[in-house]
Amino acid sequence: MKISGIQRQWWVGAVFFLLMLVLLFLEFYGKIFERGIGNYLKWQNASRPQLGRVWDNDRQTILAQTKVESVRSLFDSRQESAEAIVTLKALFENTEPSFPLVLSRKKFLDLYYDFPGQWSARIISPFELISIDSKYNWTRVLLKRFGQWFTISFLDSHNIPVHEVFVATDALKEVQSTRTVKQGSLEKVGFDQDRVYSAAVFLPLLRTLDPKTQHAVFPNPRWFLAKDYSITRIGVRELEFSKKTLSDFEFGIEYNTDYYTGVLLIPVSQEIANNLLSQIERTGFDVWGEEFSALAAPPVGDKP
Amino acid sequence: MIRYLIERIVFAFYVLTLLGVFIGLGSYFLLSRDLPQLPDDLRKINLSLSTEIYSAEGERLKVLGQRYPVPLEDISPNFINAIIAAEDASFYRHKGLDHRALMRALYMNIRERKILQGGSTITQQLSKNLFFSFERNWVRKIKELLISFQLEATFSKQKILEAYCNQIYFGNGAYGVEEAAQTYFRKRAQDLTVLQGAVLAGLPNSPNSTNPFKNYQRSMRRAEYILMRMVKENFISSEEKSEALSSPLELIRAREDDNPNRYFINYVLAKLESKYGQEFVHFGGLKVFTTLNTRLQEFAHMSALSHLEVLEGKMTRGLPEKKIQVGMVSIENQSGAVRVMLGGRNYSNSQFNRAVSNNRLPGSSFKPFVYLTAMERNGYNPASIVKDEPIIIEIPGTEPWEPKNFSDNYAGDIILKKALMKSLNSISAKLIQEVSPESVIKSARQFGITSPLGNNLSLALGTSGTSPLEMASAYSTIANLGIFNEPYFIERIEDFKGNPLYENFYHGVQNYSPKSIYPLLNMMQGVIDSGTGRIVRQMGFKHPAGGKTGTTNNFKDSWFNGFTKTFSTSVWVGYDDNEPMVDQSNKGLTGASAAAPIWAFYMDKALKGKNQIKFPIPEGIKFEKVDVYTGTLADNQSMETMNVALKEETVILPRAAEPSIAERDPSGLSTTSELTNVPNP
Numbered sequence: 005m006k007i008s009g010i011q012r013q014w015w016v017g018a019v020f021f022l023l024m025l026v027l028l029f030l031e032f033y034g035k036i037f038e039r040g041i042g043n044y045l046k047w048q049n050a051s052r053p054q055l056g057r058v059w060d061n062d063r064q065t066i067l068a069q070t071k072v073e074s075v076r077s078l079f080d081s082r083q084e085s086a087e088a089i090v091t092l093k094a095l096f097e098n099t100e101p102s103f104p105l106v107l108s109r110k111k112f113l114d115l116y117y118d119f120p121g122q123w124s125a126r127i128i129s130p131f132e133l134i135s136i137d138s139k140y141n142w143t144r145v146l147l148k149r150f151g152q153w154f155t156i157s158f159l160d161s162h163n164i165p166v167h168e169v170f171v172a173t174d175a176l177k178e179v180q181s182t183r184t185v186k187q188g189s190l191e192k193v194g195f196d197q198d199r200v201y202s203a204a205v206f207l208p209l210l211r212t213l214d215p216k217t218q219h220a221v222f223p224n225p226r227w228f229l230a231k232d233y234s235i236t237r238i239g240v241r242e243l244e245f246s247k248k249t250l251s252d253f254e255f256g257i258e259y260n261t262d263y264y265t266g267v268l269l270i271p272v273s274q275e276i277a278n279n280l281l282s283q284i285e286r287t288g289f290d291v292w293g294e295e296f297s298a299l300a301a302p303p304v305g306d307k308p
Numbered sequence: 309m310i311r312y313l314i315e316r317i318v319f320a321f322y323v324l325t326l327l328g329v330f331i332g333l334g335s336y337f338l339l340s341r342d343l344p345q346l347p348d349d350l351r352k353i354n355l356s357l358s359t360e361i362y363s364a365e366g367e368r369l370k371v372l373g374q375r376y377p378v379p380l381e382d383i384s385p386n387f388i389n390a391i392i393a394a395e396d397a398s399f400y401r402h403k404g405l406d407h408r409a410l411m412r413a414l415y416m417n418i419r420e421r422k423i424l425q426g427g428s429t430i431t432q433q434l435s436k437n438l439f440f441s442f443e444r445n446w447v448r449k450i451k452e453l454l455i456s457f458q459l460e461a462t463f464s465k466q467k468i469l470e471a472y473c474n475q476i477y478f479g480n481g482a483y484g485v486e487e488a489a490q491t492y493f494r495k496r497a498q499d500l501t502v503l504q505g506a507v508l509a510g511l512p513n514s515p516n517s518t519n520p521f522k523n524y525q526r527s528m529r530r531a532e533y534i535l536m537r538m539v540k541e542n543f544i545s546s547e548e549k550s551e552a553l554s555s556p557l558e559l560i561r562a563r564e565d566d567n568p569n570r571y572f573i574n575y576v577l578a579k580l581e582s583k584y585g586q587e588f589v590h591f592g593g594l595k596v597f598t599t600l601n602t603r604l605q606e607f608a609h610m611s612a613l614s615h616l617e618v619l620e621g622k623m624t625r626g627l628p629e630k631k632i633q634v635g636m637v638s639i640e641n642q643s644g645a646v647r648v649m650l651g652g653r654n655y656s657n658s659q660f661n662r663a664v665s666n667n668r669l670p671g672s673s674f675k676p677f678v679y680l681t682a683m684e685r686n687g688y689n690p691a692s693i694v695k696d697e698p699i700i701i702e703i704p705g706t707e708p709w710e711p712k713n714f715s716d717n718y719a720g721d722i723i724l725k726k727a728l729m730k731s732l733n734s735i736s737a738k739l740i741q742e743v744s745p746e747s748v749i750k751s752a753r754q755f756g757i758t759s760p761l762g763n764n765l766s767l768a769l770g771t772s773g774t775s776p777l778e779m780a781s782a783y784s785t786i787a788n789l790g791i792f793n794e795p796y797f798i799e800r801i802e803d804f805k806g807n808p809l810y811e812n813f814y815h816g817v818q819n820y821s822p823k824s825i826y827p828l829l830n831m832m833q834g835v836i837d838s839g840t841g842r843i844v845r846q847m848g849f850k851h852p853a854g855g856k857t858g859t860t861n862n863f864k865d866s867w868f869n870g871f872t873k874t875f876s877t878s879v880w881v882g883y884d885d886n887e888p889m890v891d892q893s894n895k896g897l898t899g900a901s902a903a904a905p906i907w908a909f910y911m912d913k914a915l916k917g918k919n920q921i922k923f924p925i926p927e928g929i930k931f932e933k934v935d936v937y938t939g940t941l942a943d944n945q946s947m948e949t950m951n952v953a954l955k956e957e958t959v960i961l962p963r964a965a966e967p968s969i970a971e972r973d974p975s976g977l978s979t980t981s982e983l984t985n986v987p988n989p
Contacts, residue, residue: 017318024325038403041336042461045343045454049462055344056439058353061591065356068591071584075809104813146813157814163799164643165814 087111092119092127093181095147096154096171104148106159112145120223120268123181127171128156140166149173183223184269190258193267195239201284206238209283220276221255223268233259233266240277253277339451344439346458350471351377353438357593357804361573363602364647364799370573372590376486380470383485383497386505388469389543394509394534396430397541400465404431404456431456433512434472473497478508479515480562492520494560502544502552506531507559521562528557568609571651571661572600576797593804599645599797604914608636608648611909616653616881619902622891633884634906635662637780638877638914643814644784644793646777647875648910660884666759666775668880672731672840673779673858673867673899674752674770676786679728680820680828681751682739690725690827690952691932691960693939694739696732701741701765709765711737714859723939725831725952729839731857733769740768754819755782756792770858776878779869784876786829786854789926790820822926823955829854829923830953836870843900844870847908851920857904862888863896868903870911873921877911879903928956938963 030036054062086105089095092115099105107115116124116133136142142158146165149155152173157165175181186193190200210222228235239256252274256267272280347353358374380388392399398406406429413427428436435455440448459468478488488508489497500508510518510530520527535549544552576598580589588594612634620632631653638648651661662668682688696719701709711733718734719726727735740748748768749761757779761772777795785792793816800811832854835841840857855870866881866889881902883889889897931953935946940963942949954960 017322020322020325021318024321035403035405038405038457039461041454042404042457042459045340045458046346046461049346049458052340052343052345055342058347058438059344061353061356062347064587065591068357068587068593071588072592072594072803072809075584075588076803076807079809080807106813150817159813163811163813165816 082106089115091184092116092124093176093183096176099147099149099154101149104146106144106146109143109145118227120183120185120227121270122219123175123183127175128169132169136167142166182271186267186269187264188267189265190237190239190256190267193256193269195241195256195267199241200237200239203235203237205284207235209280217276217279221270221272221280222257223270227268228259231261233261235259236265239267240281243271335450336454339447339454343451343454346455346462350463350467353471353475356591359589359592359594359596361576362595362597363569363600364598364645365602366597367602369569369598369600369602372577375474375484376490377474377484378486378497380466380473383470383473384500384505386502387485387489387497387500387508388473388505389538389541390502390505390509390534391473391512392430392469393537393541393543394506395433395512396428397537399430399469402429402431402460404429404460405453428452429456430472431459431468434468434475435459437472437475476512477515478511479519480521481565491563492560493558501555501558502535502538502548503531503555503557506534506538506552507557509534520557520559524559566654566656568650568655569600569602569605570655570659571663572598572605572646572649572797574659575649575651575661575664579797594809595802595804595806597799597801599640599647599799600649601647604638604648604910605650607913608638608650608910611906611913612636612650612879613653615902615906615909619881619889619891619897622893623889630883630885630887631657632881632889632902633658633662635665635668635776635880636878636906636910637663637776638875638910639780639784639793639795641784641787641793641871641874641876644781644795644816645799646780646795646797648877649777658884662880663776666773666778668773668775668865668882669860670770670772670774670779670867670869671858671860671865671899672733672736672770673856673869674772674774675728675731675736675768676828676832676856677752677755677757677782678736678739678743678748678768679724679831680825681743681748683724683827684751684820684824685743685747688724688739689954689958690723690831691934691939691954691958692724693721693937694724694727694735696720696722696727696734699734699737701737703765709737711766711769721937721939723934723936723950723952725834725950726936728831728856729834731835731840736768737765740765752782754792755785756794757782770860776869776880779867780876780878783855783869783871783878785819786825786832787871787873787876787923788816789822789829789924790818790825791816792819823928826923826926826929827953827955832856832870833923834950840900841868841870841904843904844868844908847905847912849908849912851911851915851918852922853911854923855904855907857899859896859898859900863890863898864888866897866899866902868899868907870904870907872911872915873923874918875911875914877907879907879910881906925953929953930956930958932960934960935963940964 027036082103083106085098086107089098089107095105095107095115116128136158140158141160143161144159144163146157146159147154148157154171154173156169156171158167158169160166191197210218213221227233235257237258239258241254241256243252243254253272253276255270255272255277257270258265258267356373356375359372360368361370361372363369396406396409398408406427409427409429411427432452435452439455440452463471474484474486476485477483478485478491480491482488482491485508486497488511489495489500489504492508493500493504507520507527507530510527510533517523518527518530532553535544535552538544539546539549576596577589580596584592616632616634623632634650634653636648636650637646639645640647649661649663651663652658679688683690696713698718699711701711703709713733714731719730719732722730722732722735724735745763745765745767749763752761757774759772759774759778761767764771781793781795784795793814796812798810798812801809803809833852835857836844836853836855841855844853844855851872853870853872855868858865858867858869864882864886867879869876869878871877881889881897889902891897931951933942933949933951934940935942936948936950938946939960941960943963945963
């Protein structure tokens, strides 16, 4: 067999051989082969996949941090939602069997004393609270729901319950528990203008009532005074049939704050409502030595 | 002819060269798809957040995946020179591939027809450590080589060496030279001597066989070889080599991984991993605050070891490697916090956690659940008279069951409290037959026993496996007068910034009324005060306590479970292979002789200096002194009397007047009823 190309062009072979020699020389002294591949790989590094142990660790770290973030945000959101609760009743209502609520001592006491009525004191007596406080150093409260019961656990700094109070879920159905607050004037929350009376009429009448009725229709005045709320008017309305589960009538106590007008809604029994209405509506009668005049609503809304 | 030959050689050279080029290019394109990307900074590879585990007292128990990377300047030149001499003498000359070393390895591998040598440079080893498996094959080897070329093209020699020194494994759990220096010599990597550097440099190649802790001679031979290489590479002179060899190595004592806390830590980690996933635990940078009390754990460990050594001195078995094992759990009653978990006597010898394993039978320590079921469901009370006698229980479809008392002696009529104190098997068998195994299982579940329980009569004698953790938790329910606290191990978890991720809240459930549990509690106090567990009192333990012993057939398992107002503790003792524990006088080890002393030692230490707290007596409980053999109110005819705690509505009758002949039972049978003194309806 003849290899004519090589025979005819011997110099090609020589050049090739020389080239090989040069390459070997460069490889031996300059590591040209390793450098070339190394630099080529370096050049296209970014386009290659992130494989191997180092990247696995990296990925797992990212995964772990994502999970840590999600666990933390869930934890935070639970805490925030507990701290965002504005009434004691809402606190109980937001306690699901699978999600106990934890709130700070301050928040619990704020809600406890902020309830516009005697209901909070009926659930836990303030004397019981002060007795717990005198014996133990409690920092937080854990609220759990189990069947027909709520458990209020007073926790020390190690999360150990130092005292527990059990409250039946039926307590949420008591008339007193349903007191709520709404923003807006009496008319806006659904009271008829002809059943709206001036505070000047109502408050003197309130003073003449026996303590039990007073508690039934009005919170402790501290509730208004401490918040700097000024009472303006009082309204009475009969509840719609669908809402007449616990009471028939509802009192609305309108007040002005620095920023808005609000109404405290207090459900009352028919007997109390009739009794009060009959006294208020003695037309033209100067009940407490002052002229009964104002059925018309005073100006409401934001104060300047 | 010569010309023809030259032509052929040249041709072959062409072909081979082209073939080489094509094979090279082909394999590159084939493999390059799987080549990993390199990080832009090699220091990043050591950046991962480590998870820390803390005890209840705030002591750091373990750090997961912690590395101690150090810059090259903080590594002794003695080590750097040694590792270069040992692993890659031409490190500063090559660009990722050492031709000579590769040829040598290639030759050896082809000759032996298997991969014996790698001829790997330091860069190649780093490449393998960072990206590839440790499986030996050609494809992996080529990829590793290509990446080492890139490493050389991207990073300086100093950076590569630094990453290598901080990555490699030195045996004994030490990764990186800093940790290795601490592990073997308790010093910083920058302070290593020539000899120490040589010893450490000999480790990465074979971390086990040249480990100075395990094989000092081989390790020194390897160090000598490395010193010789250092001389050859002009890192040291021959004199310095001789000097190094005659210098002291200052090897410290091996850090034995026999820390008894490891059982608890591993259990907690496994729980966390199953709840949140492995990456969350190992890469989350968490701070896990556990319930473990290391002081109590140490007490438990010492109590177990010292007593087991005494027991082993009396044993007939001669095999020293077969040790009597122990499983122990101590729970704080008020909260359910697990303060002690001892899974075995030595973690380094056996990592099997006997404290949570439910493969051992509780024996008589299961009886309280049978007694409580009988008292709750069938109106028994601690003063009810039961007849202790040999019994045969017919079981359809199988052999009759003949439960025997431990001593094979029978007491006849006896009150329930005394029966429990003496741990009479015949009584438990009668009770379970009466109340049914299903109801006993239901009761046990209320106490927090979660292991599968056999629905059969022998359950009364503890023939279904439970763990010390379950038993401690169940006995804690008795100490808590019916409140079951789910045992827990983690107080809270924080992320690395200290933000809370989890916190435990007490979860007590009143499964039994205090009035129902107190009579049982009082009976179990009797076990310790003058029953089968009286050794606890004989050992000087004075705190008010209740408990129950347990010994299984042929002395395979010994248990003692007991509680004070503060702690409930369960102790199991036995051989792993289920062999009987019999001493030289052919006497078997019982719950009282093997497990109760450990319990007493531990509890005594745990409660040292603490007030002796009595169990509160719940409302609706009264105490009566009764005749042990008639169950009637104690009187001057009583041979033996005993105080029993009873529900207020239970009426204990005085001894009936001697009946006249006419009033006597004409059949002449015993007038003893198994249900005397039942509560009034």
